[in-house]
Amino acid sequence: MSSTTAKRAGGEWLDAWDPENEETWDKRLAWTTLSITTFTLTLCFASWFLASAIAPKLTNLGFDLTQSQLYWLTSLPGLAGGLMRLGWMVMPPVLGTRKLVTLTTLLLIFPVLGWAVRIQDPTTPYWELLALSFLSGIGGGAFSGFMPSTSYFFPRRLQGTALGLQAGIGNFGVSLVQLLTPWIIGFSMIGFLGSSQTMQGLPGKQASEVWYQNASFVYIPFILIGAALAWTMLKSVPVTSNIRQQFDIFKSQDTWWMTLIYIMTFGTFSGLAAQFGLLMKNLYGAGNAEIVQGAGASAQLLIDGYSVPDPVKYVFLGPLVGAAARVVFSPLTDRMGGARWTLASGIGLVASIAWTMTALVPDTSSAEALRSDFNTFLWGMLAIFLFSGIGNASTFKQMPMIFERRQAGGVIGWTAAIAAFGPFLFGVGLTIMSPTTFYAIGIAWAVMCIAITWMRYARPGAPKPS
Template sequence: MSREAVEVRRGSEWLQSWDPENEETWDKRLAWTTLSITTFTLVLCFASWFLASAIAPKLTNLGFDFTQSQLYWLTSMPGLAGGLMRLVWMVLPPIMGTRKMVTFTTLLLIFPVLGWGVRVQDPTTSFWELLILSFLSGIGGGAFSGFMPSTSYFFPRRLQGTALGLQAGIGNFGVSLVQLLTPWIIGFGLIGFLGSSQTMQGLPGKPPSEVWYQNAAFIYIPFILIGAVLAWTMLKSVPVTANIRQQFDIFRSQDTWWMTLIYIMTFGTFSGLSAQFGLLMKNLYGAGNPDIVHGVGQSAQLLVAGYSVPDPVKYVFLGPLVGAGARVLFSPLTDRMGGAKWTVVSGVGLIASIAWTMTALVPDTSSADALSSDFRTFLYGMLAIFLFSGIGNASTFKQMPMIFERRQAGGVIGWTAAIAAFGPFLFGVGLTIMSPSTFYAIGIAWAVMCTVIAWMRYARKGAPKPS
């Protein structure tokens, strides 16, 4: 670090000397405090990012007149925005420092969250207004590429797999939180004074219900404000310095590109399916499949006698929950055993679980028993995909700090996370323009390619970059 950089970055916010590899001087308490606060705010970021995925499947039940394609776009746009914004956030840690970056990012979440809470109450809200709110939700996705590299500055390499796994994994729980909390929190007027109730049409054969759908968004605003205050008052910044041009030296390494491909396989799959799981379930096994249900609203008729139509909101949180849990639980194992081996395990598991799920992407509507059996195959296959993607998310974040030096590792983490964040967008567009079976076949091919790369470059005996 240059003398000029030290002189510029004086003050209570900036640590004047910081070396996590020196056990005698490393401030463990500060490191874990930073991890705790940034993880809390990252949960809120993910909840904001995936708010559209929790709200969109029920918009037509609330009286919104949107097509299946428009609903896919609403759940896809946060992925496009998140990926673009991560390209910005990835360069912010050395420029802004941890405290300012985390504080201001957290406050920005208010805009999409407040907007969704207001506009979801009016069924005449245009598709374009909600699409803009979906784009703004990408702020929460962009945060990841700033928060993770920033946190990596505070921990020694031997603990980075655990620390980054905990932060990313618990942060990923924000997806399950918003999808699990939404169907419960909308059921009563806890904060009903902020808006009136609405009538939501039930599943075929079920009566309408009174809901306060604005609660799904408004519930997070107090926690966003708390997170911003905690970040501003308790966080410090490590004086790691690099301008934008210097940070782009990561692109001269071939390993940046190999790890980008692999992280698309893991986090791209996790984020993409997290955003589209509910709509995919609805369109294959629920009210969105015209071979199962005819008509909409109160006129909906079940065409397969004896079949119980699954409500996506009762299942959709399970996938992100499994994926996030795997990331947390397997992170310590990657510190002990290395990340590359687990990345190979992740790839092989994804190949097998995607192939299993493909057998249930064309539901057998000949009978209720056949349809129910196919649904179970689909559900368990999807959960297996989430499991192995979560394992890979943990292992790749162990690999990158081992492959690259500290400043570069932060940049590579930010870059790979940015590209993989396009997952919700790519999955949404892919499921709009092609059949699920074709899209999943492409997923298998991608997983085979990435597994071979992980084995040859990082995992095998004598690999060029063992990690």
């Protein structure tokens, strides 16, 4: 036993932990760890994507913000999450699961409480909103610490299922915040938490009284509960690996191939989850000047004959589909292998992105044409989320099969860190280029990943079958 392991034996640190030994493996502890870390990871994702649920309605609340500024608000959590994941990825062997999960969960209070307070004042400076968006990245950074920590507790044969459940259910935090927000803001919770605000409705609809601070305040009690559970019930596996040793993953070409592939899957999931609401608003809702403004009878026809969609009623569906796919397909990757499902994910993404591209320039000639294009757009987006979710499950089955245990945790953390830049890259991309051009780049990326997956992992006689 090394000196590092000896110092960590006892207390919160486990001794002689080997999940591959069926006789000594503590299944109950492993599944307890998965349950608690999944609960807290869900809160992390909710915190990370608060801006995506709040930003589309800021102008309706009286905030004077441009379309570009709103894109940046939903993009910055992705930039921050990606940067923070680079730090969180090396923390599991250093801090251990108990301290890592507890401290990270408590840190969520800063962005969540900040949004709750500042959302009540339409004169809040834009730089403060950007700062809160950046702090929301704490929730995104957590993923690269939580997932490797959980992988230490399960044998390889179950890691596809375990990691798929944790990541998939954690991803439901995105849908949770987007689904809960429009409901929870509709009534007063506790008087001292703040007063109501007037929110302007969609064209032709009346303004409503809302308590938008509820969208953040509601998570505070659960954050405190999650931190308490983590501190009292979690243990830590004494993985003897310092920060320098963890960087040996970059010597393997598979680290880089899997990074490109995970950008295709989780980068797409997180990027579109953050931008779905604004994209829908700008293409088919109140952000489309041709629909809402215009002149004369034509504009009135489109307003009256076409029901302008409220993004908050739809945006939760995409992350919900993606998260559900990750959960459902994870056990299948354990049975059938991950590479073939990654291949299917890439092919499905190419087809669904191409389908959606046909609706990125809405036909405003008539209400019927506009409604048809919107349906194409919505179903195409849901298909993209579906196939990205399948790929999220399959890649996390592949990595523990390709790398040995210590390296697999590091690769999971690294690939997750880079793919977490998805919301930032998608936001910037949709700001500087047309949606059609951006989606075309997505197809090209997916084709590249299909080729990598086939040649390296999926074909008969592949160098690293997984």
